[in-house]
Amino acid sequence: MNSAIPPGSTLVAGLRPEARNAPPSGISEVVDHGRQRPGLIPLWVGEGDLSTPAFITDAAVRSLEAGETFYTWQRGIPELRDALARYHQRLYGRGFSPESFFVTASGMHAVQIAVRLVAGPGDEIVVPTPAWPNFGAAVGVCGAVPVCVPMDYAQGRFTLDLDRLAAAITPRTRAILVNSPSNPTGWTATRAEQEALLALSRRHGIWIVADEIYGRFVYDGSPRASSFHDVMEAQDRVVFVQSFSKNWAMTGWRIGWIEAPAAFGQIIENLIQYSSSGSPVFVQRGAVAALDEGEGFVAEQIARAAEGRRIVFEGLKATNRVTLSAPDGAFYQFFSVDGHADSRALALDLIDRANVGLAPGTAFGAGGESGLRLCFARKSADLVEAVARLQKALAGL
Amino acid sequence: MNSAIPPGSTLVAGLRPEARNAPPSGISEVVDHGRQRPGLIPLWVGEGDLSTPAFITDAAVRSLEAGETFYTWQRGIPELRDALARYHQRLYGRGFSPESFFVTASGMHAVQIAVRLVAGPGDEIVVPTPAWPNFGAAVGVCGAVPVCVPMDYAQGRFTLDLDRLAAAITPRTRAILVNSPSNPTGWTATRAEQEALLALSRRHGIWIVADEIYGRFVYDGSPRASSFHDVMEAQDRVVFVQSFSKNWAMTGWRIGWIEAPAAFGQIIENLIQYSSSGSPVFVQRGAVAALDEGEGFVAEQIARAAEGRRIVFEGLKATNRVTLSAPDGAFYQFFSVDGHADSRALALDLIDRANVGLAPGTAFGAGGESGLRLCFARKSADLVEAVARLQKALAGL
Numbered sequence: 001m002n003s004a005i006p007p008g009s010t011l012v013a014g015l016r017p018e019a020r021n022a023p024p025s026g027i028s029e030v031v032d033h034g035r036q037r038p039g040l041i042p043l044w045v046g047e048g049d050l051s052t053p054a055f056i057t058d059a060a061v062r063s064l065e066a067g068e069t070f071y072t073w074q075r076g077i078p079e080l081r082d083a084l085a086r087y088h089q090r091l092y093g094r095g096f097s098p099e100s101f102f103v104t105a106s107g108m109h110a111v112q113i114a115v116r117l118v119a120g121p122g123d124e125i126v127v128p129t130p131a132w133p134n135f136g137a138a139v140g141v142c143g144a145v146p147v148c149v150p151m152d153y154a155q156g157r158f159t160l161d162l163d164r165l166a167a168a169i170t171p172r173t174r175a176i177l178v179n180s181p182s183n184p185t186g187w188t189a190t191r192a193e194q195e196a197l198l199a200l201s202r203r204h205g206i207w208i209v210a211d212e213i214y215g216r217f218v219y220d221g222s223p224r225a226s227s228f229h230d231v232m233e234a235q236d237r238v239v240f241v242q243s244f245s246k247n248w249a250m251t252g253w254r255i256g257w258i259e260a261p262a263a264f265g266q267i268i269e270n271l272i273q274y275s276s277s278g279s280p281v282f283v284q285r286g287a288v289a290a291l292d293e294g295e296g297f298v299a300e301q302i303a304r305a306a307e308g309r310r311i312v313f314e315g316l317k318a319t320n321r322v323t324l325s326a327p328d329g330a331f332y333q334f335f336s337v338d339g340h341a342d343s344r345a346l347a348l349d350l351i352d353r354a355n356v357g358l359a360p361g362t363a364f365g366a367g368g369e370s371g372l373r374l375c376f377a378r379k380s381a382d383l384v385e386a387v388a389r390l391q392k393a394l395a396g397l
Numbered sequence: 398m399n400s401a402i403p404p405g406s407t408l409v410a411g412l413r414p415e416a417r418n419a420p421p422s423g424i425s426e427v428v429d430h431g432r433q434r435p436g437l438i439p440l441w442v443g444e445g446d447l448s449t450p451a452f453i454t455d456a457a458v459r460s461l462e463a464g465e466t467f468y469t470w471q472r473g474i475p476e477l478r479d480a481l482a483r484y485h486q487r488l489y490g491r492g493f494s495p496e497s498f499f500v501t502a503s504g505m506h507a508v509q510i511a512v513r514l515v516a517g518p519g520d521e522i523v524v525p526t527p528a529w530p531n532f533g534a535a536v537g538v539c540g541a542v543p544v545c546v547p548m549d550y551a552q553g554r555f556t557l558d559l560d561r562l563a564a565a566i567t568p569r570t571r572a573i574l575v576n577s578p579s580n581p582t583g584w585t586a587t588r589a590e591q592e593a594l595l596a597l598s599r600r601h602g603i604w605i606v607a608d609e610i611y612g613r614f615v616y617d618g619s620p621r622a623s624s625f626h627d628v629m630e631a632q633d634r635v636v637f638v639q640s641f642s643k644n645w646a647m648t649g650w651r652i653g654w655i656e657a658p659a660a661f662g663q664i665i666e667n668l669i670q671y672s673s674s675g676s677p678v679f680v681q682r683g684a685v686a687a688l689d690e691g692e693g694f695v696a697e698q699i700a701r702a703a704e705g706r707r708i709v710f711e712g713l714k715a716t717n718r719v720t721l722s723a724p725d726g727a728f729y730q731f732f733s734v735d736g737h738a739d740s741r742a743l744a745l746d747l748i749d750r751a752n753v754g755l756a757p758g759t760a761f762g763a764g765g766e767s768g769l770r771l772c773f774a775r776k777s778a779d780l781v782e783a784v785a786r787l788q789k790a791l792a793g794l
Contacts, residue, residue, distance in 0.1 A: 011634060012660055014602070016517045022667035051464030061458050067448030069649040105502050105651065108674040120413045120540060121518050137671045143517060143540065205411070237408060252466040254502065254677050263409055270419035274534045276673065277505040280651050280680070 018143050026133060026344070026363025034351040041386040044347075044357040046183060046332070047251040048304075048377035052286070053297050056248060059289035063282035072281050074269045076103025076257070080284045083291040084257060092229045099262035102269070103284060105276040107213055107243025107256035111138050113271045114239045114258060118207045119144040119174045125209070126168050126176045128160060130334070130361060130368030132183045135211075147173070150367030151187065156325040156335065158185040158367075162196050169200065175207035176200065181214040181225055184334045184364050184373040186327020188218060191226045198231055198238075207237045214330035216247055216298055219306055225329050234261075246331075246377075247298050248290040255283050301377070305331040308376030308383050315387030321394045331377040334361070334368070337394060341370040354393035356386045419538050423530060423741070423760025431748040438783040441744075441754040443580060443729070444648040445701075445774035449683070450694050453645060456686035460679035469678050471666045473500025473654070477681045480688040481654060489626045496659035499666070500681060502673040504610055504640025504653035508535050510668045511636045511655060512572075515604045516541040521569040522606070525557060527731070527758060527765030529580045532608075544570070547764030548584065553722040553732065555582040555764075559593050566597065572604035573597065578611040578622055581731045581761050581770040583724020585615060588623045595628055595635075604634045611727035613644055613695055616703055622726050631658075643728075643774075644695050645687040652680050698774070702728040705773030705780050712784030718791045728774040731758070731765070734791060738767040751790035753783045 012020065027044055034040050075081065081098035088096040104110040111134065119125050121143035127135050129148045136146035149168045151158040165176070178197060180189035189197070201208050208228060215225045228238050240259035245251040260268060272278060312333045313326040324335035340346045347360035350372075361371030376383055409417065424441055431437050472478065478495035485493040501507040508531065516522050518540035524532050526545045533543035546565045548555040562573070575594060577586035586594070598605050605625060612622045625635050640653035657665060669675060709730045710723040721732035737743045744757040747769075758768030773780055 010632070011658060012664065014634075015514050015661070015664060016520075018517055019514050019664055019668060022664070022671060024663055024667060025670055045468060047468055052461075052466040057461045057466070061461055064449075064454045064458055069449040069454070069647065071442060071444055071648045105506075105673050108670075109502075109672060112672050116538070117412050117416050120415055123413075134671055134674070137667070141513070141668065141671050235407070237411075250466065251468045252677050252679075254673060254675065261408060264412070266421055267409065267412060267416055267419070270421060270534070271416060271538065273422055273505075274419060274531055274538050275506060275509050276502050276651060277531070278651065280649050282649075283677070 018141055022137055022141050023133070027359045030347045030351065030357065030360055033348050034357050037351065037355055040351065040355045040357055041382055041389070042357040043374045043376070043378065043386060044359045046375055047245070048249055048301070049379055049382065050249045052249050052253070055293050056250065056286045056289045060282045060286035063285040068281040068285070070281070072278055074272045074278045075265065076101065076279065077281060077284050080288050083288045087291040091224060092227065097262055099265060100259050102258040102260065102272065103279050104256045104258055104272065105279055106254040107241060107245060108134055108138070109276060110241035110243070110256045110258045111135060111209070111211070112275065113268060114209045114241050115139055115142050115144070116271055117239065117264070117267070118209070122172060123174045124170060124172045126165065126173055127365070128165065128178070129366045130158070130184055130364035130371065131177070131179060133363050133365065135177050135179070136365060144174070148366045151185070153367060156323045158187045160187065160189070160193055162193070166200055169204055169206065173204065173206050175209050177209045177211065179211040181217060181327070181329025183214065183330050184332050184359070184361070184368065184371070186330050186332060186334060188225050188329035191230060194226060194228055194231045198228065198236060201237050205237070207239060210238055210240045212240065213243050213246055217302055217305055217331050218329045219309060219326070220328070244287050244290055247301065248294050249301070250286070250290065253283055253286060255279055255287050304379070305377050307380055308378055309333065311380060311383045312374060312376045312387060315391065319391050319394045321397070331375060333374045333376055334371045335374070336361070336370045336372070337397070340397065343370055343372055347372060350390065350393055353396065354389040356389050415538055415540050419534055420530070424756045427744045427748070427754065427757055430745050431754045434748065434752055437748065437752045437754055438779050438786070439754040440771045440773070440775065440783060441756045443772055444642070445646055445698070446776055446779065447646045449646050449650070452690050453647065453683045453686045457679045457683035460682040465678040465682070467678070469675055471669045471675045472662065473498065473676065474678060474681045477685050480685045484688040488621060489624065494659055496662060497656050499655040499657065499669065500676050501653045501655055501669065502676055503651045504638060504642060505531055505535070506673060507638035507640070507653045507655045508532060508606070508608070509672065510665060511606045511638050512536055512539050512541070513668055514636065514661070514664070515606070516571045519569060520571045521567060523562065523565050523570055523573045524762070525562065525575070526763045527555070527581055527761035527768065528574070528576060530760050530762065532574050532576070533762060541571070545763045548582070550764060553720045555584045557584065557586070557590055559590070563597055566601055566603065570601065570603050572606050574606045574608065576608040578614060578724070578726025580611065580727050581729050581756070581758070581765065581768070583727050583729060583731060585622050585726035588627060591623060591625055591628045595625070595633060598634050602634070604636060607635055607637045609637065610640050610643055614699055614702055614728050615726045616706060616723070617725070641684050641687055644698065645691050646698070647683070647687065650680055650683060652676055652684050701776070702774050704777055705775055706730065708777060708780045709771060709773045709784060712788065716788050716791045718794070728772060730771045730773055731768045732771070733767045733769070734794070737794065740767055740769055744769060747787065747790055750793065751786040753786050
């Protein structure tokens with residue numbers, strides 16, 4: 001063996017194509033470029049600046065100190081599944097069975113399991129884009145094909161073209177992934193759009209994988225976004241993927257859930273068994289506290305995001321150099337800089353010029369290439385400073 | 398829709414076969430049969446009776462209280478990858494690069510990723526059996542085929558038939574899964590056997606997925622079992638899957654690691670990104686403490702297991718109703734009851750008769766059907782009582 005070749009590099013070619021071809025996150029390159037910069041304001045990933053509140057960490061600490069460090073129920077501890085049923089009942093105004101909820105090792109893990117339930121080699125999953133890149137990548141790792149359907153775009157606003165979406169459905173299609181409110185665009189499905197999507201699901205016998213992770217973050221005064229819960233019947237083909245990360249500032253906890261027909265229980269348990277083998281009890285105790293005691297904190301988070309949204313939208317609009325609209329939901333401002341279509345180059349450049357970290361639209365698939373994503377779930381002072389720096393940098397471009 | 402049919406049950410048939418066909422754990426049925434029995438001594442799963450020691454939980458608590466609740470490095474925090482390199486250096490007596498280590502959301506997650514790296518639809522992975530059932534199931538979930546090769550068996554002792562193993566290799570074979578010391582049999586590969594397995598790997602260009610999770614639990618006075626680390630070269634096709642669960646009583650923490658060529662770094666990072674998206678920092682802080690400060694605890698665990706092994710082996714042997722040999726490694730006694738070949742029925746029966754929970758050999762694949770697995774990583778008093786109850790029950794069979 002040639003000693004100039006690092007051990008292992010000649011072995012890469014022999015790995016499975018689904019593994020080799022899984023794309024690196026398009027955000028990571030930018031984060032790596034800026035990670036070490038002193039004073040950089042990081043608005044590139046989907047998390048806020050608040051650490052998890054004490055009432056949640058205290059519950060986990062009590063559990064750890066009580067020695068809850070053994071294997072547990074693969075589907076999640078009964079207390080958490082009960083708390084999920086109560087939370088859904090409060091939010092959607094009808095009864096839910098704990099048997100419909102399955103605790104996962106993250107929202108990402110919920111997506112992985114949902115995809116694996118319905119799709120594999122030879123199958124297609126339709127994904128409206130721009131979208132969180134991990135959806136399509138998770139589909140690809142399963143050996144299935146993500147079929148990207150770009151949303152319509154005008155004056156900084158993305159809308160769903162239902163005809164275009166319907167035209168993308170083939171005999172191989174097994175599901176449509178619907179992320180509303182959307183990361184990164186802020187698009188939020190109306191009830192009528194959800195009814196139309198459900199009609200497609202019923203007509204073609206295909207699944208809706210519903211990611212409503214940002215459902216609490218809306219800015220029209222409603223308590224929450226419209227949900228497939230509002231329009232579906234019990235026998236509809238809808239699987240929800242969810243996360244504790246955003247509402248309760250628990251990004252680092254790696255815990256989420258799936259909501260699916262209770263009849264899938266053993267199948268989902270098996271998929272959990274053979275991937276993560278369950279979640280730590282002490283993490284789940286924190287999640288119970290989040291659901292049962294977290295409404296005050298969630299309300300503060302939403303109010304903070306609303307203020308952040310205002311600062312960012314108004315500040316960027318004032319530059320007269322960008323195209324954008326204020327997002328209906330989620331906590332990202334997606335915008336493009338006029339005359340600068342290469343968002344990857346621009347994101348790298350803005351780290352150097354403004355010391356502000358943004359995610360390049362190239363990471364989010366077809367239709368988002370010229371955009372930048374800014375996370376505004378952060379304290380106002382940071383956002384005011386970030387906007388001022390961006391204003392100055394854009395003026396100099 | 399007929400209201401007598403539970404919502405969802407008619408949908409199960411439409412799910413992917415890899416998901417539908419993933420088998421329930423064969424241990425779960427027995428656990429469910431006995432879970433609520435007062436006074437039952439649970440020796441059915443692979444964990445001891447000690448909760449995680451305080452020096453580990455304290456590290457996690459400090460991290461939680463310091464607000465380390467954000468997203469982190471997908472491959473694991475640098476401190477943990479450094480600690481893994483130091484630990485391996487101490488254990489194997491040569492240098493290791495932190496770049497070879499990748500933190501996973503459990504030993505199971507490490508297996509999932511290792512399988513996914515090398516195998517997919519159309520591929521085969523050879524698994525000597527009896528084996529931990531999750532290996533074969535994880536292979537099946539990936540769409541690949543686990544090819545079980547029963548080990549030789551005589552007088553309660555399992556041995557590897559290398560010719561039979563070699564004969565099972567086909568052009569579709571991508572890997573051999575080698576679990577040594579073995580769960581459930583206690584078989585522990587000799588250095589010569591590891592050299593022979595490595596020769597097969599080199600000759601056929603196939604991988605060894607090495608599970609040496611129980612490598613510290615040996616009973617011949619050695620500090621550890623022979624390892625593929627002792628015989629391999631840097632360019633060999635060996636991926637290690639590992640867990641913090643057993644050595645440090647951290648079953649409930651859900652953290653493990655992969656050791657693989659550093660050249661695979663980005664590919665493994667991507668597979669982590671699209672399955673778990675990383676492990677909690679506070680859990681990783683506990684893992685660092687385990688590696689850096691845990692040798693005293695590991696030594697106690699091993700001494701405890703050695704005493705448990707003696708109690709169980711001698712106690713069962715004295716019944717003259719069983720066939721068994723004392724295991725070379727791991728912390729399970731695998732034994733069969735003479736005249737009772739149906740281990741599933743026997744395990745259920747022994748819950749009723751002895752109030753002792755054992756795992757049925759049927760869960761561990763070809764060659765183990767008539768055996769029972771007893772975990773002896775437990776305090777002596779429990780094991781003495783369990784053995785006494787089993788002695789009485791076996792006398793009444």
